[in-house]
Amino acid sequence: MTNKAFISVENVSRVFTGENTVTAIQDVSFTMNKGEFLCIVGQSGCGKSTLLRIMAGIDPSHEGVVSINGEVVKKPDKTRGVVFQEARLLDWMNVCSNVGFPLQGMEKDAKKKLVEEYVTLVGLTDFKKSYPRELSGGMAQRVSIARALVNKPEVLFMDEPFGALDYMTKINMQNELLRIREKSRMTVIFVTHDIDEAVYLSDRILVMSKNPGRIKEIIDNPMPRPRDRNSEAFLNVRKQVYDCFFINNVMD
């Protein structure tokens, strides 16, 4: 197999057994380079979140092998950060404590400094001592991004992180994410069902089909950054993705 790939996903399948046995994803294989930004796009129920969770090590009951940096992924690890659709903040901790929550065995001052660095990075300096109930949806999601980054992960997994935000907030958050990623050059795996979002953010777009979840197409998206959402190049990539799902505006 490709030894040089930073991430390799080989023949991964996931079957959920229960009253109805469901094959969420079947025989998925692809590779990723270090520093790449991959968006996984598909309809709901196509197994895109399942794939992300397997890659992040949260779902160990799958077939096939995922390896990152030459090591097989079997369980979660601090080198991998995860951001979920909901911010999942701990209501009883303020912004700083939430961001510092994943840090272990650090000296107090160093911890404080690191936490403040990340709180500043996501633009919440003025809300350091605020509790989650005092934050808007976008601010809460910023906290959860800072929390995922504080351990300086090599790979950041994001499962529809902006799905619950309004349009304007979403666009702001997309720009913030690109700015943060510019600094750290992390590898990012980003699940979304928003085609525009995928085209704006990604280096490559992995399109999934449903029942069972498989790779339909992998679309290269080498547009230079910063990207213009209304440029012809943008619309061209957008059309390529769109055509994977719709033929003459009818769902494929």
Added chain:
Amino acid sequence: MGKSISYKKIFQNKRQKALHGVEYVGLVIVLIAIWQTASSLGWLNPLTLPSPAKIVETFIALIKKGTLLTNLWISSRRVLTGYAISAVSAVVLGVIMGLSPHFKRMTDLIVQVMKPIPPISWIPLVILWFGIGESGKVFLIFIGGFFTILVNVVDGIRRIDVKLVELSNAMVIPRMKYVFQVVIPYAAPNIFTGLRVGLGQSWMCVVAAELVASSTGLGYMIMYARQFGQTDVVIVGMLTIGIIGKVMDSILLFVEKRVIRWK
């Protein structure tokens, strides 16, 4: 937005607060007035139901004599001892039961069978085991609080949001940190409910224990007074228990609000 509160609004708020205060005590005052009127008009037999004025008089007399406060202190000490033991052991055991499915399965049947047994029905055994000394009463109060608190704690712990479990797993949070910083805070509202209901149970048990097997305490005071037909003393004892119960519950509620500030 927050700065522009008008004087009219402040005035309305004050008026509303005053109105709520009137509602809070109004009915009580009306009922006492009716009771007093009925007594004064001779509609009530003072031997079975003395007038509010007589009860207040007895209340003051009992305080002056020291009887009431001595008995109140004795009963309170028993409750606080038994309750402290039941609260600590039930919270610790409840957290373990809530976290460990094995332990929960092993202990569930015992808890489910023991829980419906009214604490009062333990009295014969308690007298046999402990005699009529202090330890028997403390044990009974312990029984009264323990199962109620335990069941609430277990319930709260098991209700943990799976999304937070997954989060802690994804962040590789160590077990103990997960228990103390995620599970217990999440269950805190349920734990407090258990602690409050358990405290009420403890009060019921102390009176029950003192009614049957004691020569001190508020329960004993009530029982002793009944033998001499002192209905006023009986009612003073009952009201004292009620008021102290309410005060202790308010204290716990205050603590709960301070601890669970994030709600």
